[in-house]
Amino acid sequence: MTGDQSPMLSVCGVYKEFGGLMAVNGVSFNIPAGKVTALIGPNGAGKTTLFNLVTGHHSVTRGEIRFGGGRIDGLAPHEIAAKGIVRTFQNLQIFGNMTALENVMVGLHLQGRSGMLAASLRLKSARMEEEEFHAKARDYLERVNLLSRADEDAGSLPYGEQRRLEIARALAAKPRLLLLDEPAAGLSHPETIALDDLICKLRDDGLTILLVEHDMDLVMGVADKVVVLQYGTKIAEGTPAEVQADANVIQAYLGSDWQAGDA
Amino acid sequence: MKNLSRLFANTNAAGWLALTAIVLLMGWIEIAAPSGFDFADLSGGVITMDTMVRIAILTVVLVGLNLVMGYAGQVSLGHAAFYGIGAYVSAIFTARGHSLFGVSQSVMASWQWPWFVMFAGMAFSTTLAYVIGKPILRLRGHYLAMATLGLGIMVYILFRENMGVQGDHITGSYDGVSGIPRLRVGEFEIWPISRYYFFAWLVALGVMALGMNLINSRTGRALRAVHGSEVAAQAMGVDVAAYKARVFALGAALASLGGSMYAHFQAAVSPSPFSFGGSLELVVMSSVGGLASIWGAPFGVTIILFLKEFLRSRLRVLLSGASGEHEIIFYGLLLIVIMIFLPEGIVIGAMKRWKAWQARGRKETALSEGGKA
């Protein structure tokens, strides 16, 4: 398990400081290709910050992040997206000024080529791309069971549907590595089960996933590997069973939150 | 045939065709004056050809501003600067090109020259916007508003102070530049005003069509995504900084085009329309019509131009000392009222209400039919 022959992503000795606060404090771990890796830890542990470092939304204070062999720390977020790392947001970042379908079509951005001129003049190439995008976006909406909402304003969808819309939009961007930041937060029980199914299906299709999640049933059910953070430091890493049995983890974290997750 | 039906299924396209029909009808009435009516008679002198041309020119400018502010969400309080640059470039090079820059008389007299100058002005405005846009657009929210405000004031002062050069030969100081020639295509002069009317509306309708195509495309969605959430747009691979600079440049190009059209329409330019008041007027027009709407452009311009005419005649009566300055107070009040009651502007606000009303109608019919079954 820990002998990852070809890690898809390696985080090597990464630090992130916010005005004196070390939000991420020398963290290293690998994400194996084709597996689901879960990143867990209490609130404020630095999980979202680590996501922001991997996707380039924040710059690392020190350390290296490698993806597919090359360094990606220092690249702009849109360049990292172009390499195939796509994320969802813990605090939803839906395009509220567009329909659900258009949100997913933004996810297809990198697969398109038509520019301002071709679009303004509605050249044949732009029209064909547009039709193709429509069809593809509808497919992705169907995968998260939102097709019936295609033409509704994304901003007016209920919370759970906005979460799924974010996943559809991320999938549309054809990720090689998908980062999900608390995708089950605020979901109902049946919605969480559907999410569980979706994540398993994506993994079976060969997608590599990094998952931040508080719902321990979900984490232990789908994760192949778990990394535990506390106060910006990695305190454990291993299979779900290993982590559950880890004394540090039980002492530092599981005592309280574990039960909350189970309830 | 199939294309045509698809066109009508699209409300934008149907509206565009309707507007084209209205423009053609008005133009025909002006030219043919059926049974002795000309255009101004029909409205008792309220709607004149002059107003209609102004609406067309400002529509061109506002489509650009709406793309920048409404779709991409970048507040520009200095848009009149680019409008002014277009106007002054056309004015200076077509009226003073020989005396100032030694452009030969035969080139100046050719019909192609004003068109060439118009495109050169657009290219200059576009480049300027792109170059200054890159650093400015890194700023967000009110910083960006302040930076564009500063740009607008700077450009206005350059016009007003004759670009800081001795003598009044470049921008003409407060008096501006006059003697701007009419546009021609070969021997055909685009004047009298009825001809200019068709020309201005041809451009305005064309720009509206391009704008509508753009917003429903990959580029247009990227722009709207920047407005909706910059971090999410970046995460989907949108180069946010590049798109902002591009849309700012496009907005400047359209403002410059409108400015050149204005110069050849008035045959004279002076600094005052390009002051802060001018930029504010553009923003008010944009907000009244609806920022995130191509249709907001012609509607916003029309509503404000008519209100202005109305106020101009009434304010004199109400306030005997009233001058142009009172318009600014009025714009301020209007902006507040619009932002409180119709934040999406009149066009989108009305459309949403109409859609909601229709949806309610559908639901009621569905209910009553369900009851029968």
Ligand SMILES: Nc1ncnc2c1ncn2[C@@H]1O[C@H](COP(=O)(O)OP(=O)(O)O)[C@@H](O)[C@H]1O
């Ligand atoms: N942009 C920021 N500026 C300053 N401090 C931040 C910023 N983002 C996160 N932090 C701090 O970093 C720590 C880790 O936060 P975060 O990564 O959001 O935790 P988690 O996602 O694990 O709950 C917290 O103490 C938080 O207050």
Ligand SMILES: [Mg+2]
């Ligand atoms: Mg978090």
